Amino acid sequence: MAKRTVQRKSEPPFDASHLVNAATAKLRAYDPGHDLPALRSRFGAAIAELGSNENPLGPSPRALKAMRAALAEALRYPDPRGSALKRALAAHLDVDVARIALGNGSHELLMLLAQCFADAKHSIVFSQFGFAVFPIATTASGARAIRVPALPRSHRSAPLGHDLDAMARSIRANTCIVYLANPNNPTGTWFDDAALAAFLDKVPREVLVVVDEAYHEYVDAPGLTTAMGVAGRHPNLVVTRTFSKAYGMAGLRVGYLVAHPDVVGMLERLRESFNVNNVALEGAAAALADKPWLAKARAFNRAEREWLRGELLERGYRCLPSQTNFLLCVLPRDAARLERHLFERGVIVRPMGGYGLPRALRISVGSRAENRRLLKALP
Numbered sequence: 001m002a003k004r005t006v007q008r009k010s011e012p013p014f015d016a017s018h019l020v021n022a023a024t025a026k027l028r029a030y031d032p033g034h035d036l037p038a039l040r041s042r043f044g045a046a047i048a049e050l051g052s053n054e055n056p057l058g059p060s061p062r063a064l065k066a067m068r069a070a071l072a073e074a075l076r077y078p079d080p081r082g083s084a085l086k087r088a089l090a091a092h093l094d095v096d097v098a099r100i101a102l103g104n105g106s107h108e109l110l111m112l113l114a115q116c117f118a119d120a121k122h123s124i125v126f127s128q129f130g131f132a133v134f135p136i137a138t139t140a141s142g143a144r145a146i147r148v149p150a151l152p153r154s155h156r157s158a159p160l161g162h163d164l165d166a167m168a169r170s171i172r173a174n175t176c177i178v179y180l181a182n183p184n185n186p187t188g189t190w191f192d193d194a195a196l197a198a199f200l201d202k203v204p205r206e207v208l209v210v211v212d213e214a215y216h217e218y219v220d221a222p223g224l225t226t227a228m229g230v231a232g233r234h235p236n237l238v239v240t241r242t243f244s245k246a247y248g249m250a251g252l253r254v255g256y257l258v259a260h261p262d263v264v265g266m267l268e269r270l271r272e273s274f275n276v277n278n279v280a281l282e283g284a285a286a287a288l289a290d291k292p293w294l295a296k297a298r299a300f301n302r303a304e305r306e307w308l309r310g311e312l313l314e315r316g317y318r319c320l321p322s323q324t325n326f327l328l329c330v331l332p333r334d335a336a337r338l339e340r341h342l343f344e345r346g347v348i349v350r351p352m353g354g355y356g357l358p359r360a361l362r363i364s365v366g367s368r369a370e371n372r373r374l375l376k377a378l379p
């Protein structure tokens, strides 16, 4: 990685790369792609933000009301245990409160898992084209990454998806975590409950299997429900979820995981005491209670995604099958020019070069107006 020394006029030169620890030396700062606040002022209402898989319907009105009320309590630290939200989740999921941990987004929990359970002696298994946080969490912990080649593009049900058989075979004696995303971002692909059950039967109990279900609330494929259904049989199973996607609360930063109480206990040792703020805690609990709003978000996304896929296909753009709120479109050529073309017209999509998919663009399902803006902007 290129060494860079930050130097401003009033500051003497200083090179922190000699001081940084070995794991951080291998990482790079998050690249947000574009300066979104600047783009919002440039394009105003004419922007179409289809780069981050947000829910265009936003939070439930009940969540908004609860959050406005919570602002009045902003002088107080939030509940460090998040007890009310945990109780609401426990009832919602029919699990014991002791099996739940809360995070400042599920991103934090994915990182915390590696920090707690992995170090330089270990290896961590994840898939090629798996969620971007998996390799970051691995590197930050000092563990060795075992990146398993994805299924081929020609695969019938999960092109570029997780190859669970190959992943099970790549587990080594020092492997401590396997990260799976189901459905996966950025491919949108998934595996069904039976495939997960067969995978878990092959994994030693000493290996934590983390199933990231960030898009769980959107799924409706036959045979696909949730990894939580087999949690009782597999104490090494960890399931992460988020309020950032179907619940429309990405800006609030709240996620959760369900795991064996002993695993939760270890995470609690390292978790920042006040990691979830009081507005997010109140908003998430109220959002859970508003089932009709979630049903509306699901129905809207499903109809809009399939409409958008059809419109894109008519224009010659092929998209992978998706159980999420985005489509991965694979072009016949490098996608950088198309991304630039759309960007110049205020349509923000996510290029996939960083994932090793230079011919692909990830397009979130936006509002009908945003999706139309995208179609209109296509060359």
Ligand SMILES: *Cc1c(COP(=O)(O)O)cnc(C)c1O
Residues within 6 Å of the ligand: 053, 104, 105, 106, 107, 108, 131, 181, 184, 185, 212, 214, 241, 242, 243, 244, 245, 250, 253, 254, 255
């Ligand atoms: C969006 C996303 C997350 C959610 O991250 P938060 O930190 O909860 O906002 C987690 N995993 C995957 C696969 C995602 O796409």
